[in-house]
Amino acid sequence: MSATAALAPDGRTSTRRSRVPWLLGALVLVVLVVVTVLGRDGAATGAPLDPRNPGPGGAQALARVLEAEGVEVTVVRGQEALLARSVTARDTVVVTTPEDLVPTTQQRLEEHAAAAAALVYAGQADAVAARLDLGTGPLGGTRPAACTEPLTDGLALRVRGGLGLQAPGCFGDAGTVALVRDGTTWGLASGSSLSNEHVTRAGAAALGLRLLGQGDRLVWYVPDLADAPVDEGTSVGALLPPAVVPSLLLLGAATLALVLWRGRRFGPLATEPLPVVVRAAESTHNRGRLYRRAGDRGHAATALVTATRRRLHARLRLPGDASLEALVAAVSERTGRPPHEVAALLRPATPTDDTTLVDLGRRLNDLEDEVHRA
Structure with missing residues (x-):
């Protein structure tokens, strides 16, 4: 004798048992839908003076x-x-x-x-x-x-x-x-x-x-x-309790008072000694390493030229607000170099590679040595 379906331990077929939960779920869903549709109009509500509200505020x-x-x-x-x-x-x-x-x-x-x-x-x-x-x-x-x-x-x-x-x-x-x-x-x-x-x-x-x-x-x-049409809808202000605006004003006044109280200065600023003294040379080397790692030759060149200009100003005793043209003229007169050559060094183009940057630093150093020797 051949079996047409596998039997479960309770003697029922597994196929039939697997359908029972689905049938029960579908029946519950249908009942919920029917109850919702039929009872929608008669459902109780908590709205004030509503004819379906059985509470104290209903009607x-x-x-x-x-x-x-x-x-x-x-x-x-x-x-x-x-x-x-x-x-x-x-x-x-x-x-x-x-x-x-x-x-x-x-x-x-x-x-x-x-x-x-x-x-x-x-x-x-x-x-x-x-x-x-x-x-x-x-x-x-x-x-x-x-x-x-x-x-x-x-x-x-x-x-x-x-x-x-x-x-x-x-x-x-x-x-x-x-x-x-x-x-x-x-x-x-x-x-x-x-x-x-x-x-x-x-x-x-x-x-x-x-x-x-x-x-x-x-x-x-x-x-x-x-x-209600969109342009006639109830505004947010109409839905807020009347005490909201006074409360916001009070909160703003309290915040302003707190800022004035805690935001005042407690005397002059005090300087404190650094816990570690860092030599200027180390700072310069570290900054150079950062520029090199980032490939930022423009900032490195600007730092070199700015330092050279500052030292030349001090060496030639030019006023602090002296222009670059005045600096170029003073350096040219002291060293005997043509003004356009000095201007090209003190206002150089951005280096495109490391070799050009190193060459710029060397030429600036030579220019400072000539000014010091003259």
């Missing part, structure tokens, strides 16, 4: 209550998803992160939501004020509605955050309020009142249900900064 509680009251809540993230959904008079559109809007995305939002029953901006006071072209002012405490809006009848709101909108409206006084209305557009500066942590206090829950439940359907729009 999942209000969204769940609205759904329980028969309002169809649809969360759209990004402007592409918003524009793909039609908005009618049955819809209320709410934005709880208005700070993520730029002029272009805000204009598209308002054009697309023009037919809605209401467009609500709720969130930080300064962000809501910027969307409605309003100013902000201090506001705090528990405020009654104190306005003629039927939607707020009999409600009182505990304002949080300390800022309100400078316009006629509800829940405030002296021209600074928490809620304003311009046609079908609403602005709620006390957005934290709609959060899971505070929605059950004072009239926050009733106000949230009335404000966001004005239509049969609620479109909860979550803007995405990636939708």
Whole structure:
């Protein structure tokens, strides 16, 4: 009898056993993809006032209550998803992160939501004020509605955050309020009142249900900064905390003070004797060896000529600022050599080989001997 496959110790074929890990890995990958795709829209998030955020700063509680009251809540993230959904008079559109809007995305939002029953901006006071072209002012405490809006009848709101909108409206006084209305557009500066942590206090829950439940359907729009055009993107300065600039100024002042403190001189410079005395001849020989090893005949020739000029200046007692022409004339007069011959020695061309360099040194030495003998 012939075997068609090798048997493993447990009695199964090795071919079948080798396929099991691959099949399990593929099954796990498929499950992960399905869970990711199906659960993407319903996944929890930690963003403030997000309808899918169950934390203290989220707004999942209000969204769940609205759904329980028969309002169809649809969360759209990004402007592409918003524009793909039609908005009618049955819809209320709410934005709880208005700070993520730029002029272009805000204009598209308002054009697309023009037919809605209401467009609500709720969130930080300064962000809501910027969307409605309003100013902000201090506001705090528990405020009654104190306005003629039927939607707020009999409600009182505990304002949080300390800022309100400078316009006629509800829940405030002296021209600074928490809620304003311009046609079908609403602005709620006390957005934290709609959060899971505070929605059950004072009239926050009733106000949230009335404000966001004005239509049969609620479109909860979550803007995405990636939708903003490049020239309208948020600057780095706007993303930095307000304390960054003062901190940098303080750090710069401290650095300057440290430089002035540690950078001052501690008296005149002091000379110290060298631990080893090196003879001048040794330095000259060592420098010559370096020039020879590097093949730098130009520097070697310059050193020879410069030393000869210095000694001739001293021998002929010429002033320190005497020109080369004056030196050539004095040497020519002392030795009787033609001026052009002396000039060729004191301003030679760069040697091209070692023989020329050695010959230049010999001729310079002969010239010095003639000046000394004369």
